[in-house]
Amino acid sequence: MSRAKSTDRIGIHEVARAAGVSLMTVSRAMRGVDGVSDATAKRVVRLAQEMGYFPNSAARALAVTNSTLVGISLPTLLNDVFADVLSGMRRTFEKAGYSSVMDTSDYDPDRELRWAERTLAWRPAAIILTGVTHHPTLRERLARERRPVLEIWDVTDDPIDICVGIDHLAAGMELGRHVAALGYRAPAYVGAPPGVDVRADKRFDGIARAFADVGAAAPRRVAVTGGNSFAAGSEGFGRIDLTEPPDVVFFLTDNMAFGGMMAAERAGLDVPGDIGIVGFNGLDLTSVMTRPITTLATPRRQIGEIGAQHLLARLNGLRPGPVTTLPVHLQPGATTRAV
Incomplete structure (x- = not known):
């Protein structure tokens, strides 16, 4: 036809x-x-x-663009988190007849900006960004483009267009309150250096608020680079001063928490007898461990699926709500105990 x-x-x-x-x-x-x-x-x-x-005049205008191409920017694919998000998005786009082009920013706003400029030159139907904090030039550029933009993984009251994610500050507070309620009062935190991952910074702030609410000091922050790997978690634990050890250590991800737990046991510490270990994301790793890590499960695949569905709605002339905040779920494990 x-x-x-x-x-x-x-x-x-x-x-x-x-x-x-x-x-x-x-x-x-x-x-x-x-x-x-x-x-x-x-x-x-x-x-x-x-x-x-095309459902309306705005959507018809997309017919002169690459109307089935969606550009996707993710920070990294070297962990399960964004791989799960991407999997949820791609299945939904393919089902609707759309293809995608993807690149990683390595948490660098300048690199994300350069990727966006290259991708916009192809006149894609839409753009997907990770997080809600970007280079100021990028936000202005996308506003001028007047094409659908989806921000994923984080939420804000002022998205560029639409956003689907979780409230990272609230997630950190929920996890911190659970651990503080067990009786822990001397926390530490192992993750990326401040300012590298804005979402991680929000979670750290949430944990710190939870411990402040019970009169405890803010977590000692230990910065590591090199991604969210087992090795990074082990390295981060090794940087903790054990002459005045914390009673619980929060990690950026479950993978890092596993590496930290192995390092703690090599140092002769019992988990959770001597020290508690806490992760984040509820990765598949935690479901196969003999001692599941205490963590907070995030709806990564659902963020991808729902985000893609909302973006498709925008492309077809509909108007979903600008902000969609999905719930997280606490998973108490065997790496913490009542103190």
């Missing part, structure tokens, strides 16, 4: 009639939401594109 010469006469009713499906099925297929088989969704999207169907 060739593209219709006049898109003004093509609407959702014509697409539904041509595909032999209901209006709801067309709407679901175009937005990439569940309830439609993959085969039907692909057929509907292909027909809609061939017929030149």
